[in-house]
Amino acid sequence: MSVALALSGCGAANDAASGVASVLNMGAGPDKPPPAPVEDKPDVSCPQVYVLPDKEVIRREAAGGGAGALQWQATIGKTARECEPGGQGVVVRVGISGRLVQGAKGGSGTLRLPVRVAVREGDQTTYDKTHTITVQLDAPSKDWAFVDENVTVSTPRRAQIFVGFNET
Template sequence: MRRAGALVTGMLIAGLLAGCNSTPAPEAASNEPAETALGQFFRGTTAEPTTIDPELTMAPVVCPSVRVLQDTEVIRRDDGSEKPEGLRWQASIVRTARECERGTGEAVTVRVGASGRIVTGPKGAPQVVELPLRVAVREGETVTYSRVHNVRVTMSGASQSWAFVDGPIPVADPRSAQIVVGFDS
């Protein structure tokens, strides 16, 4: 009896193994392995298989940092007297930001942002203040981008926030790039 049980077990195992090596029926041949019951078993779900976005497997984008150039974070305008009571307005850069997108090869395109506040002085600011904001990119020893933007800010009260975004700016070598912003006198 024991031999008969072992023989039946051996035949079942041989049958299962033979089934693994057999060719599927023509109508089942079109099924992708992940869509079959065996594929569902190995995935652990009956949900459709998902495709992984190739962007997820790529190296992260190198995005150069942005800093405010020393001694250019504040700009003042007065009535010409250069006295504290002659101050019309004063603006400052409070924050910077950047956003990079992958280009070809190592290159990236960058959007650079800066924001801050304008405060009215004792002489009072005009209704519209124009801030000369420079954005520059240096790659190695070469300045590859430098532009002054006139950021127009409409004043509404003694203090007003402002924000500006420049870009897209192409950067060929983001590892050596330095991005600076600041007020141009």
């Protein structure tokens, strides 16, 4: 009986090996054309985004200031970027998000956040724009997000992108 089991084991191993071989060879015959080559995207260098020091928070206080005078405070929490080749360099989509918090003297309403996006290429500023982000504050805190889709960078390997709140 053990001889019969041993022989059946050898056959099973052979069958399994041929099954694996057939799976590995599946589609490799003349009936299937080889897959089309994947079109490579050009190597696009994408500049880093930095939050300007002392520009990651903006706050408004009620007249007179002091303890408990905070109306609202907004912060920049995250940045992101996405680059695509375009014209004379790359087009960068710069994303900025953060949180808006209501203070003790605050209330609900429409708030406007001045967000600045600037690009330095070497020793020159090649892009500098302040955007007004409108946020409806209808809760004690609210997330906000903005994407600047029109940033063009000529020399992405030498460029840096800076974001921050722009006091107005």
